Amino acid sequence: MSALNPRTTHYEFLGPPGAAAISLGVPFITYALYFGCSEHAGGCPPPLALAVLKDRVTAALADPAWWAALWDTEAALIYLAWYAFCVAAWALLPGDTVAGTTLRTGGKVQYKINAFSTCLLALGIACGIILRSGPAAFTFLYAKWLGLASAALLMAVAQAVYVYAASFRSGKLLALGGNSGNHIYDWYIGRELNPALGRLDIKSFNELRPGLILWVLLNLSFACEQAVRRGGALFHITDSMWLVLAFQAWYVLDGLYNEPALFTTMDITSDGFGFMLAVGDLLFVPFVYSLQGRYLVWSQVELGWVRAVGVVAVNLAGYYVFRTANKEKNDFRNGLNPKNLKFITTARGSKLLVSGWWGASRHPNYFGDLIMGLAWCLPTGFATPITYFYFAYFAVLLVHRQRRDDEACAKKYGKDWAVYTELVPYRIVPYVY
Template identity: 75%
Template sequence: MADLNPRSTTYEFMGPPGAFLISFGVPFMTYLLYFGCSEESGGCPPPLQSIPDRFVEALSDKTFWASLWDTEASLIYLGWYAFCIVAWAVLPGDWVEGVTMRTGEKKKYKINAFSTFLLAMGISCGYIFRNGPESFTFLYQKWIGFVTASLVMSLVQAFYVYASSYRPGALLALGGNSGNFIYDWYIGRELNPSIGPFDIKSFNELRPGLILWVLVNMSMVCEQAVRRGGLENVTDSMWLVLAAQTWYVADGLYNEPAILTTMDITTDGFGFMLAVGDLTWVPFVYSLQARYLVFNPVELGPLRTAGVVGLNLLGYYIFRDANGEKNAFRNGQNPKNLKYFTTSTGSKLLTSGWWGRSRHPNYFGDLLMALAWSLPTGFDTPITYFYVIYFAVLLIHRQRRDDENCEKKYGKDWETYKKLVPYRIIPYVY
């Protein structure tokens, strides 16, 4: 395997120092967003500068450290993760091949994330219908306990996959074999860590955190309903956030095979970066808008609601239509007769349709949807727009990583392609 697993010669994220800082920074920021923007800390203040002050104040509280751990929340979270594993194992699903790996093999993935989502939604909605909305507020009430439980799960998995990557025959990620423990543990040393047919990376990418994001939002709806006297009194802004983000998650899970061609699956190893991103960051940071609306309800009215819905639909259309063009083309289909550029290696790159407008038009659609999810919170604080800012930085970074990889792969052909498609994400802007 020595030829298949060469030593990594370049670093990303500023190398080991960056990996170390981000490994502490992600959990710190997750807690920071809670203590800086929550009912318990006095609401969500206008100035971003006051968030660190609130967090420092919380650190000086004698009960702070004890409050981070909640045994009941940890057991519930462990049960949730176990439910996702059992659902993966017992629910029917097709086994789909991924891309060809360096070994010449194609790994098979079980496709049943959407079925898992439907089962979880059915059980949760039935539970709420039978026991009332107050029975499903525990995700809001035990927020910090669930965050800590997800962080512990992320750490355990990161150490496990790093240790198991040293077994004979493991296929390593080209960027995760630097020999530096901190960096390789963070970025992911093994490309596809698995336990038998169970692929840890793809499972975490779409199931425990992504579905939990929707369940967290449902808990926020229930908490607001209890405070306002029933589900019929939940604000239009809260319903809008729940509907838009649920649709986004459902769409991603329904189109599960599309993830098999993404950089996360084909290129990146699985380490703490993806583990904490999937299990902690997605459900407990992406739901910031819904959590804010619990203690600061906003009534939009018909006109503003229609505007937000229109923006979200526009973003979704661009996102889905662009991905549809790409996936069809990769599968040997070209129903729109799109133009393409053929490289010297025989690879074909689209140069018309959405992919002729920019090199990552799906990212543009993603950003429009992210903005639409934040607008229902109003403009009293910039903190609820953290997701949009973070997501823009994330997508720009991904775009640059992808461009670097393509430049290595296609050489001078990539320069020719960039002249044909000059814009990176937003047509005529960036």
């Protein structure tokens, strides 16, 4: 195993200082977006002068009662029950078994795929509660947001500690980028490539189930809360809330339905599982990505049919680019080429597409993702830039991923990568970047 697990010699994220800063920064941003954009704080952002706001933040951080208020035992039990439900659904619901990519050991991880049916079951239960007892019965996720977020953070920390400790057992296959020997960095970036509990692959499970599905359930709870405030019937919610709920639910359901596509992504094939992925999957995705729906609970925007149609058109354009680009790639990887796309063959024998969407840019799926991300923010209007945080953050994230991928491909393909980049010069946005 020592030959298969060479020591990591190259740091990402500025090494241990960067890993430590991000480990603290991600929870900080999550809470800051709540306290800086919520009706409980007074608005988005709260109408306070900068000096007053600074004094208030300083006083809160120095107050033990403020820290204690971040914890909610009832919310923690709800979150634990939710996570247990996801595990039980994975174990009990039927699902095919799909082999992942070939590992350095020559073997393949076997993944059970039933994330889509897990989501349908969760949504069925939620909708049953709403139909039986009314929207007010499903507003508790909105009311318990802060406690649920704290419980998710605790779960992420606990998992990161466990998988890091377990990675030192003999026979473990480590991530090439997570074996530096620095405890802070390896704990953050992920030391073991595929940590598992029995047949349950922890990394792919967290990527698709607890956080993504909770994102949709949170949005549904926000819609119910708005409905209660507007008369009690779910059809009373604003058109902007309907659009956010529909766009993001469709995005999640589409990703879960195409679950096997996850197993060829960099997160699964290259990255270890550590705090970076744990906190991203369990905390950041559901509680930050749902900011638009939470904002619309109290800042209710009516778009009208003209603006609503425009926003729908933007989202559909992004989805079209995202889905057709991914289909081209997946078809090609599976030996199909229905569009007769052009490609080059590298010295390693790999084939790289240079036409279709993948000739327009190296990451056209990222381009589609960005367009959809903008469409999710547009229903909130332009009263505050905070609701556009997702779009700005996602743009930075995708550029970083693109640079990581390009660096890895340059090492993998050598001179052939230089030829490829000449043929496909644009990285994400055709004719722009």
